[in-house]
Amino acid sequence: MPFRVEEIRDRAQRLQSALAQARYRLQGGLEERSSLAALYHEHRLLLASGVLPAIQRELSEAYGDERQRLKALFNWVAGRQIEAELAPLEDELRSWETGATVSVAEREIPLRRVADWVIRADDRHERIAWEAARDRRIEESGALRLDVVHREREAVARLGLGEYIEARERLASLDLRRMERQATEILRRTEALYRTAFAEEVDRRIARSEGPPTRGDALWLMGMRWLGRSFEIQPLYARLRRDLDLLGLPLKGDGSVRVDFDRRPLKDERTFTAAIDVPGEVVLVVCPLGGWTDARGLLHELGHTLHYTRSSPALAWEERALGDVAVGEAFAFLFEALTQDAAWMESTTGLSGDALAEYRSLVGFLQLFRLRREAARHLWELDLARAERPGQLADRYAQHLSDATGFVHHPVTYLRDHRRGFHAARRLRGWMLSAIMLDRLQKRFGPRWYGDAQAGQYLGEVLSAGQRENAAELATQLGADGLTAEPLLARAEGWR
Numbered sequence: 154m155p156f157r158v159e160e161i162r163d164r165a166q167r168l169q170s171a172l173a174q175a176r177y178r179l180q181g182g183l184e185e186r187s188s189l190a191a192l193y194h195e196h197r198l199l200l201a202s203g204v205l206p207a208i209q210r211e212l213s214e215a216y217g218d219e220r221q222r223l224k225a226l227f228n229w230v231a232g233r234q235i236e237a238e239l240a241p242l243e244d245e246l247r248s249w250e251t252g253a254t255v256s257v258a259e260r261e262i263p264l265r266r267v268a269d270w271v272i273r274a275d276d277r278h279e280r281i282a283w284e285a286a287r288d289r290r291i292e293e294s295g296a297l298r299l300d301v302v303h304r305e306r307e308a309v310a311r312l313g314l315g316e317y318i319e320a321r322e323r324l325a326s327l328d329l330r331r332m333e334r335q336a337t338e339i340l341r342r343t344e345a346l347y348r349t350a351f352a353e354e355v356d357r358r359i360a361r362s363e364g365p366p367t368r369g370d371a372l373w374l375m376g377m378r379w380l381g382r383s384f385e386i387q388p389l390y391a392r393l394r395r396d397l398d399l400l401g402l403p404l405k406g407d408g409s410v411r412v413d414f415d416r417r418p419l420k421d422e423r424t425f426t427a428a429i430d431v432p433g434e435v436v437l438v439v440c441p442l443g444g445w446t447d448a449r450g451l452l453h454e455l456g457h458t459l460h461y462t463r464s465s466p467a468l469a470w471e472e473r474a475l476g477d478v479a480v481g482e483a484f485a486f487l488f489e490a491l492t493q494d495a496a497w498m499e500s501t502t503g504l505s506g507d508a509l510a511e512y513r514s515l516v517g518f519l520q521l522f523r524l525r526r527e528a529a530r531h532l533w534e535l536d537l538a539r540a541e542r543p544g545q546l547a548d549r550y551a552q553h554l555s556d557a558t559g560f561v562h563h564p565v566t567y568l569r570d571h572r573r574g575f576h577a578a579r580r581l582r583g584w585m586l587s588a589i590m591l592d593r594l595q596k597r598f599g600p601r602w603y604g605d606a607q608a609g610q611y612l613g614e615v616l617s618a619g620q621r622e623n624a625a626e627l628a629t630q631l632g633a634d635g636l637t638a639e640p641l642l643a644r645a646e647g648w649r
Contacts, residue, residue, distance in 0.1 A: 155203075156201070156203050156204055158207060158211050158223070158226075160198075161204055161207065161208065161226070161230065162470065162471075164198055164199050165199060165229060165230055165233075166470050166474075167196065168192075168196040168199060168233065169229075169474060170429050171195075171196070172189075172192065173428055175187075175188065175189065175192055176425075176427055177413075177427035177429070177436050177438060179247060179251070180420070180423075181421070181427075182265075182419035182420030183417070185248070185251050186244070186248045186251065187243065187244040187247035187248050187251070188244065189240040189243050189244050190240040190241045190244050192240075193233075193237040193240050199230055199233060199234070200234055200237050204230060204234075205227060205230060205231060205312070208223055208226055208227045208230065209227065211223055212227065218472075218621075222471040222472065223471075225472075225475040225476050226475065228323070228324045228325070228326070228475075229471075229475050231314070231324055232324055232574070234308070234312065235308040235312070235573075238304060238305075238307075239301055239304055239305055239308065242297065242300060242301050243301070245297060246294060246298065249294060250264055250265065250294070251265070251419055253290055253293075254290075255267055255283070255286045255290050256286065257279075257283055258282070263418055264287065264290055265420070265422055266418070266422065267283055267286075267422070268372060269422065270283050271283050271369045271372050271373060272372050272373055272378075272443050272446065273376065273378065273443060275378060277363050278363055280367075280369045280370065280373055281363055281364070281369065283369070284367060284368075284369035284563075288565050288566065291565050291566055291569050292565040294569075295565060295568065298568035298569065298571075299543065299544050301568075302537075302543050302568065303543075305573060318538050318539070321538070321574060321575060324574070325575060325578075325579065326477060326623060327575060327578055327579070327582075329535065332531060332578040332582070333531070333532065335581065335585075335638045336527075336528035336531045336532055336578075336581065337528075337532070338638055338642075339524060339525070339528040339638055339641075340529065340557060342642050342645075343524065343642070343645055346646065346649060347518075347521045347525060347559075348559075349649075350517065350518040350521060351518070353518070354514065354515055354518040355370070355374070355518075355559065358374065359374075364561075365561050366559065366560050366561065367560055367562075368554075368558075368560045368561070368562055370560060371519075371558070371560045372446070374515065374519060375444060375449075376442065376443040376444040376445070376446055377443075377444035377445050377512070378444060380444060380502075380504070380508070380512065383502040383503060383504055384443065384445065384447050384448050384502065386439060386441040386447050387414065389447065389448060389451060389502075390412070390414075390439075390451060392500075392501050393451065393452070393501075396497075396501075396603060396604065399603075399604050399609075400603060400604065400605070400608065400609035400612070401606040401610055401613065402459060402612065404458070404459075405462055408434075409462050410435050410436075410437065410458060410462055411434075411436045411437070412437045412439065413436055413437065413438045413439060414441075416441075420438075420440050421438075421440055422442065423440060423450070424437075424439050424447075424450035424451060424453075424454050426438070426454045426457040426458055426461070428457075428474065431461045431462075431470075431474040431619070432461055432463065432464045432465075432473065433466075435462055437454050437455065437457075439451060439454075445492060445512075445515075445516060445519065448492050448502075449489050449492050452489045452492060453485040453488065453489040454485065455485075456481075456484040456486070456488035457481055457484065457485045459484060459488075459616060460484040460619075463613060463617055464616065464617065464619035464620075465618070465619065468618075468619050468621060472618075472619050472620060472621040473619040474619075475620065476620030476621070476623065477582075477622075477623035477624050478583070478620075479579050479580075479583040479586060479623070479624040480583070480586065480620050480622070480623065480624050480627060481583070481620065482583020482586075482587070483586035483587040483590055483624065484587070484590075484616065485583065485587075486583055486584050486587035487587045487591055490587065490591055491603060492516060493513065493516055493517065493520065493648065494600075495509060495513060497603060498512065498513070514649065516648075517649040518648075518649065520645070520648050524584065524645060525558055526557060526558050527577050527580055527581055527584070528577075528581065529553045529554050529556075529557035529558070530553075530577035531575070531577040531578050531581060532553060533550050533554065533567075534571065534575055534576075534577055535575075536549055536553070537571065538575075546567065547565065547567040548564050550562070550564060550566075550567035551563060551567065554570075581638075584641055585624075585636055585640065585641045586624045586627060586628055587641075588640040588641040588644045589628050589631050589632075589633045589636075589640050591644070592644075594608055594612070615627075624636050
C-alpha cells in the first residue's frame with residue numbers, strides 16, 4: 154500500500170508520545186514491567202518496509218524548512234525501526250532490572266536504589282560493599298546486554314544506510330570523527346588541572362586503606378552530606394520557581410508541567426524529563442539522592458522542561474520535538490551551571506564564607522570529572538562501534554574511564570553505561586553550546602543574568618525556536634565561530 158507522509162507524521166507523533174509515557178511509567182516506578190514490544194506492535198505501520206522510501210521520495214523534491222523537517226522525520230522513524238527490533242530484548246532487560254535486588258549484610262534493596270545507599274554511606278567500607286554487590290548483579294545481565302549490541306548492528310545494517318558508524322552519523326547528524334578530536338582535546342587540555350584538583354579534593358576526603366577511589370566514591374562526593382540540609386529538594390524547587398518568575402520564564406500553570414517528587418521503591422535513581430506532548434505535557438521526574446546531585450539534576454532537567462514547554466506551538470512537530478538533541482542539552486547545562494555561581498548558590502542555599510568556597514572548589518572538580526568522563530565515554534563508544542568483537546572490550550572500557558577520571562570503573566558495567574546512538578557525543582555538543590549561551594548572556598546582561606527579566610525575554614525567544622536549528626547553527630546565531638570545545642574549555646579553566 155502507498156504511504157503518505159502526512160499519515161507517517163501523525164503516526165510518528167503518536168508513537169513518540171506513547172514512548173515518553175511508557176518511559177515515565179517504568180522509570181518513574183509506576184509499572185514493574187516494560188512493554189515496548191507491544192507498543193511498537195501497536196504502531197507497526199511505521200515499521201513497514203515502504204515507510205522510509207516514502208519519506209525519501211518527498212525529500213528528493215523538498216527544499217528549505219520542509220526538507221529539514223523531512224530529514225528529521227526520516228532519521229527519527231529509522232531510529233525507531235532499529236529500536237523496534239530490539240524491543241523484546243529491552244523489555245526483558247528492563248523488567249529484569251526493575252525486579253532485581255541487591256543484598257549486603259542481610260539487607261536487601263532494589264537494584265535501582267543502590268545509588269541511594271552508596272551516596273548516603275559515609276563509611277567507605279559500606280560504599281564499597283554496595284558497589285561490589287551491584288556489580289555482581291549487573292554481571293548476570295552481561296550476555297543479554299551483549300545480545301542487544303549485536304542485534305542493534307544487524308538492525309542498522311538492514312536500513313541500508315552504509316557501515317555502522319556512517320549510518321549512525323547520518324541518523325544523528327553527527328560528525329563523529331570531529332567529535333573524537335574534540336573529546337581528545339578536552340582530555341588533553343584538562344589533564345593537569347584535573348590531576349591537581351583530584352589531589353586536593355579526593356586524596357583529603359577519601360581514605361585509601363580499602364583501595365583506590367571508585368565511581369561509588371565519586372557519587373558519594375556529589376552527595377556532600379557534610380553540608381547538611383542545604384540541598385533539601387522541596388525548598389530548592391520552591392526557590393527555583395521564584396527565580397524563574399524573576400527571570401520572566403515561570404513554569405506554566407496551565408497543567409503542561411507536572412513535577413513528580415513522589416518516592417516509590419522502583420523509581421529510577423536518575424532525575425529525568427518525559428516530554429509526552431511538546432509543548433503541552435511534560436513531566437519532570439525527581440528522584441532525590443542528596444546534595445549537589447539533587448541540585449544539579451533538578452536544574453539540568455528544569456532546562457529541558459523549559460525547552461520543551463517554551464517551544465512555540467506554531468512550529469511543526471518535527472521542529473518542536475525532533476532534530477538535534479544537543480540543543481536541548483545546551484539549555485539543560487546552561488541552568489545546571491547555576492550550581493557553580495557563587496551569588497546564586499549563596500542566595501539559594503544559604504552557604505557563605507568558607508563553606509561556600511569549599512563547596513565551589515569541590516563542584517569545580519566534580520564538573521571536571523563529569524566532563525572528562527563524557528569525553529572518555531565518547532572515545533569508548535567509538536571503540537565499541539569499531540570492534541569486530543564488542544564482547545572483548547570490557548577491560549578497555551574500564552581503562553578508558555578509570556584513566557580519564559582517576560576513579561576505578563568495573564569492567565562489568567561496560568554495557569550498562571552504553572547508550573545507543575552515540576549519546577556521549579550529543580551531550581558534549583550540548584555542553585559546548587551551553588558555554589556559548591552562558592558567555593552571551595553574561596556579556597549582554599551581566600553575571601547575574603538569571604535575575605534579569607530582559608535576559609529572560611531574550612532567552613525565551615531562543616527557547617521558542619524549539620529544535621528548528623541544530624547546535625552548530627544556533628552557535629553561529631549566538632555569535633560564535635562555529636561549535637567547538639574552545640568556549641567550554643575556557644570556562645572549565647575557571648572552575649577551579
